[in-house]
Amino acid sequence: MMISLLTKALSKHFLLLFLIGICILLVSSCHNVCASATNEGRETQALLKWKESLQNSGHSLLSSWNLNPPYYTSLNSSFNYQNSSSNPCRWHGITCDKSNSVTQINLKRRGFQGTLETFCFSCFPNLQTVELSHNYFYGSIPSQISNLSKLQFLYLSNNHLSGAIPSEIDLLTSLRQLFLHQNNFSGSIPPTIGQLRSLEKLVLSSNNVTGHIPASLGNLGRLRHLSLEENLLSGAIPQDVGRLTSLIVLNLYDNNLISSIPAALGNLSKLDVLDLGFNKLSGCIPQQILLLKSVTEIRLPNNRLTGSIPAIIGKLSNLRLLYLYGNKLSGYVPREIGNLISLEELEVSLNMLIGSIPASIGNLSNLKILHLYCNRFSGLIPYSIGNMGSLNVLNLDINDLTGPIPASIANLTKLTTLGLSENKLIGTVPPEINNFTSLKAFEVGENFLSGYLPQDLCQGGVLEWLYAASSNFTGPIPKSLKNCTSLIRVQLQMNQLTGNVSKSFGIYPNLEYIDLSYNKLYGELSQNWGHCQNLTSLKVTSNQISGRIPPALGKATQLHVLELSSNQLAGEIPSELGALTSLFRLELNGNKFSGNIPEELEKLLDLRELNLAANNLSGQIPNQIKLCSKLYYLNISWNKLNGxxxxxxxxxxxxxxxxxxxxxxxxxxxxxxxxxxxxxxxxxxxxxxxxxxxxxxxxxxxxxxxxxxxxxxxxxxxxxxxxxxxxxxxxxxxxxxxxxxxxxxxxLSATNNREQGNKMFILIISFASLSFVFVISGIFAVLCKKVRKPDEPMEVQGTNVFAIWNYDGKLVYENIVEATNGFKSRYCIGAGRSGSVYKAELPSNQIVAVKKLHQQSDGGTDEEKDSKDALLFGVRILRRRKPNKDYEAHISDFGAARFLKPDSSNCTSFVGTFGYVAPELAYTMEANEKSDVYSFGVVALEMLIGKHPGDLISSLSTSNLILLKNLLDHRLPPPRNQVAEEVISIAKLAFCCLNNSPQNRVTMEQVSQKLFLQRKIKAMSKPFQMITLADLF
The missing domain is CATH 3.80.10.10 (Ribonuclease Inhibitor)
Known part of the structure; x- marks a missing residue:
């Protein structure tokens, strides 16, 4: 009985507890539902508000971002929120969790333009992924981004974002991947980034980030990918990077990093890619990084590394790519390099390596690219090189290699580029090269090779580059060239080639440059040359060409250089040449042309050099020649011109x-x-x-x-x-x-007396005029002194012989000679290769530094000779990839140097070259730190367009729509690919330097950073042919 009563009592208690539990669950569920609905409403309104700030918010992607049917803040049983378009979870680019809270926003590659300022970061407590890359977002990253406490993936790359990376980013403790590359971020990397312990990928490349690499990065133990390339980072690589033991990719390419490569990088046992190229790293290659068994790519190009290539490199059995070019490496290539059996690309060009190419290199059967050019290799090309059957590119240009081209090279049937030029090779070219059907570039010029050129060089129909100049080749032009429409550049000059040019060449739609000069070619010029629409240079000097110039040549309107001198051409110079409005150089001298100089040459407004000497031309010099206003070389000697x-x-x-x-x-x-x-x-x-x-x-x-x-x-x-x-x-x-x-x-004395009398008369008149001016000046000075207030400071300014209105070259010279006592050694304060510098105190109490140039035996200075040569012969590109042997930059000043007065912070004397000085210096005579920047801009622009840019600078406001390609120096072939991007980069920099306002002009430090710190070059937003001046400002 008691048990039964106890059981009933417990049953009542359990029932009561059960009912209480059910009530609690219902209340909690109702609260969660209400909270969820409230949060969803906030997220919806936040997204709609941000949508309104986007300039192209009418984009079809965002058409689903609307409240249709109307959104109700209160729950409505008759309204299915889950299936309505008012639910952001159903909007394009939005992903939610089970509670309908936004977890992902993905608007990648949608062309949106706007900022992140109006985005409510605090409205998305569960947001894990933000993907906005490849759009046009601008402005900075707001510090409120730190409210996204659950954010794991942040992708903002390929936009126009700027400003500094917010230091509050350390609050994103869940962040695993941060991609900010291809923007305009500046400032330094915040040290707080080292607090992101969950970070696995950090990509900040292609920005304007400055400062040092923070040592705190060493705290990111989970980091697998670190890319900081193409920025302005400086200082040394911190040793703490060696603590990133999970790192697989380390990319610090194209910065301004200095010092040596830290040996601590040898601790990165999982490293797969190491790229430290295009910095200023020095010292030897540390052996520690050559013990990384897992590494597949080592890129250390364009640094200042010295020493030899360590033999231990042969242990990197997984290495696929090794770039060491553009350093100062010396010594021999170790034979152990033949152990790198996985190697696919080997580039050690542009160094100072010596000795022979090791025969073990033939073991690299997987090698596809081999660049050894611009070193000091000697001896024979190893026969084993024929074992590399996978080779696509073989470049041994510019060395001291001797002996014949090995016959085993015939095995390299996959070659697309064969570069053997500028060596000391002898013998003939193996005829088996005719079987290279993939050959695009064939370079064997400037050797001692002889015999015939391979007749079927273009058998595959893809040959673009043929360089066989300055050798001893004989026989005909390769027959396969006639139908080789892929040709871009051909250089066969300075050989003993024979044959009829009328039958050896066809029509080439891509040809830009051809030089057949100094051979034994005969026949007549074909009309086909006029149909080569991209041809910029046609050179057939010193052959035995006869007949007339075909009038159809006037259709080659892109022609910049036409050299047909020293042949047997006859007849009249065709008037159709007047249609070659881009012509820069016209050389027809040493022929048998007759008749008058055609008046149509007046249309050649860009002509700089005209040589019609040694012909049978008659008639008068046409008055219309005045229209060739850019002409600097005119030679019409040895003719029969009259008048x-x-x-x-x-x-x-x-x-x-x-x-x-x-x-x-x-x-x-x-x-x-x-x-x-x-x-x-x-x-x-x-x-x-x-x-x-x-x-x-x-x-x-x-x-x-x-x-x-x-x-x-x-x-x-x-x-x-x-x-x-x-x-x-x-x-x-x-x-x-x-x-x-x-x-x-x-x-005669009468003449002398008359001249003397004239000079005396002029002297008397001048003296009287000067006396009158001095008297008036004295009276004016006395009056000014009397009216000057007692407390007004008196400004004293002596005569400045360097001022524009005071300048007298002879007077200055005499004063300098007198001040230095005829350039005595005791006044010499320095000396260099080109001259000595003297200190001189002028009568005006100005102290100047005078540079007296050394004299050559022929009476001219080196600078004068170089200047004359440049004017006579212009700028000539002989061939590609022929750099200065020392790779040394040379800088020239703009004029005289002078000492400033000790108590002066600026110089009020005009010193400089007219046309190059800044406007404020020319007009106000006051120089500042921005004056030379303007001069640099003028010189940079002059290098690009091949002439002084005075007319262009003065008409910039009305020249915005001019195409950049139409302004470039027509002597050079149109830039392509990377070169085109570099031209745009330099042009932008030049115009930044030419701002009329010194305050808005860039500084030389900024110029230096962009030029000498290997500034990155971003991809062009549109084709080079469509770039206008407006795009450069």
């Missing part, structure tokens, strides 16, 4: 060299000829010119060489250094010239 020298020649201010000798020119010398202030060489000899030499010739201060012999000139020589220093034979005339020259009679 007078047109006065319109004065319009060609750029002329440096003029040769009109050995013609039938008559009449007097036009006084306008003296207005060619830049003229350096003038030859008018062997004509019938008469009369006196105009006094304007005294104004030709740049003139260094003159020849007026064998004419009918008479009277006094002009007061010009070039005439006084000219050889006697250069002044010999059939009548009488007089003057102060060795072997020449002095001028």
């Amino acid at each position: 007078i020298i047109p006065s319109e020649i004065r319009s060609i201010y750029s002329l440096r060299i003029v040769d009109l000798s050995h013609n039938l020119l008559e009449g007097g010398l036009p006084l306008e000829l003296g207005y060619l202030r830049n003229l350096e060489v003038l030859n008018l000899s062997h004509n019938q010119l008469s009369g006196s030499i105009p006094s304007t010739f005294e104004l030709m201060l740049s003139l260094t060489s003159v020849d007026i012999s064998n004419n009918l000139l008479e009277g006094p020589l002009p007061d010009n250094k070039a005439f006084y220093n000219a050889p006697t034979a250069a002044l010999a005339n059939k009548r009488g010239l007089c003057g102060k020259h060795t072997g020449m009679e002095g001028c």
Whole structure:
């Protein structure tokens, strides 16, 4: 009975407890549902608000982001929220968890433009993934991003985000992957990033991040991928990186890192890829990193590494790629390199390696790319090289290799590039190369090779680059070239090739450059050349070409250089050449052309060099030549031209060299000829010119060489250094010239007296004028002194001989000679290869540093000779991949150097070259730290467009739509791929330097960072051919 009552009592208690539990569960569930609904509402409203801030919010992807049917904040039993479009979980790009809370936002590659400022980070407590890469988001990352406490994946790469990486990022403790590459982030990497202990991948590449690599990165024990390449990081690689024992990829490429490679990297036992290229790392390659058994790629190019390649490298059995090019490595290539049986790419070019190429290299049967060019390798090319049957690229250019090309090279049938040029190879080219059907580049020039070129070089129809110049090749042009439409560049000059050019060449839609000069070719020029629409240079100098220039050649409108000199061409120069409006150089000298100089040449507005010498041309020099205003070299000597020298020649201010000798020119010398202030060489000899030499010739201060012999000139020589220093034979005339020259009679005394009287009259007038000016100035000074307030400071400024309105070159020179006592050694404060520097105190109390250049045996300085050579011959690209042997940059200053006054922070004297000085210096005479930046911009732009950019700079506001490709130097082939990106980068930098406002102009430190720290080059947003000046600002 008691048991029964007890059982009933317990049953009641259990029932009561059960009912209480059910109530608690119902209340809790109701609370969760309400909270969930409230959170969903916040997320929905946050997404809609952010959508409104996106400029292309009407994009089809976001069309689902709406409240249809209307969203109710209270629960409605008749409304199915789960299936409505008001639920963000059903929106495109949004993923939710089971409680309908947003966990992922994915808008990758959707072309959205906007910021993250209006995004409510605190509204998404469960957000784990944000994927916004490959869009156009800009602005900075708000510090509120730290509210995403559950965030694991943050992808913001390939946008236009800027500013610093927020230090609050350390609060994202769940973060596993952080991708911020390809943006414009600046500032340093926050040390707090070392608190992200869950981080597995960190990618900050291709930004403007500066400062040191924080040592705190060593705390990221789970990090497997670290990419910081293409930034502006400096300092040494911290030893703490060696604590990242989980690291698989370490990429620090293209920064400004210095010091040695830390040996602690040898602790990264799981490392697969090591890329430290394009920095300033020095010292030897540490052996510790060559013990990493798992590493497959080692990239250390373009640093300052020294020493030899360690033999221990042969133990890296898994290594597939080894880049050591562009360093200062020396010694021998160890034979152990033949143990790298997995190696696919080996590049050790641009070093100072010596000795022979080890025969063990033939063991690398998987090797596809082998670059050994630009070293000092000697001896024979190893026969074992034929064992590398997988080889696609073999480049041994620019070494000291000797002997024949090994016959085993015939086994390399997969070759696309064969580079053996600039060595000392002998013998013939193996005929088996005819079987290389994949060959795109064949380079064997500048050797001692002889015999025939392989006739079926283009059997595969893909040959693009043929370089066989400066050798002893004989026989015909390879027959396969006629139909080789893939050709881009052909250089066969300076051989003994024979054959009929009329039958050896066809139409080449991709051809840009061809040089057949200095051979024994004959026949006539084909009309096919006019159908090569991309042809920029056609050179057939010094052959036996006959016939006429085909008029169809005028259709090759991209032609920049046309050299047909020293042949047997005859007939008239076709007027159709006037259609070659891009022509830079026209050389037709040494032929048998007759008739007049065609007036249509006036259309060649970009012409710099015109050489029609040694022909049978007649008639007069056309007046229209004045329209060729960029011409700096004009040679029409040794013809039968008659008439007078047109006065319109004065319009060609750029002329440096003029040769009109050995013609039938008559009449007097036009006084306008003296207005060619830049003229350096003038030859008018062997004509019938008469009369006196105009006094304007005294104004030709740049003139260094003159020849007026064998004419009918008479009277006094002009007061010009070039005439006084000219050889006697250069002044010999059939009548009488007089003057102060060795072997020449002095001028008549009457003439002297008359000239002396004129000079005295001028002197008296000048003295009286100066006296009047001084008196007026004195009175004005006294009046100013009287009206000056007692407490007003008096400004004293002496005469400044360097000011524009005070400058007198002769006076300055005399003052300098007097101040240095004829350049005595006790005034010398320094000396260099090109000259000595003297300290001189001028009468105006200015202290200047004067550089006196050393003289050569021929009376000219090195700088003068280089300048003349540059003007005579222009810039010439001989071939690709022919760098300076020392890889050394050379810097030239813009003018004279001077000491500032001790109490002065700026220089108020105009010192510099007109056309290169900044506007504020030219107008206000005040220099600052930004003045040289402007000058650098002018020079950089001048290098790109091949001329002084004065006209372009003055019309920038109206030239925004001009295509960049139309401004570039037409002497060079159009840039492609990486070169095109570099051209755009330099052009942008140049225009940054040319800002008229010094405050808005970049600093030289910024210029230096972008140029000398191997600044990254981002991919072009549109094709190079469509880039306008507006895109560069």
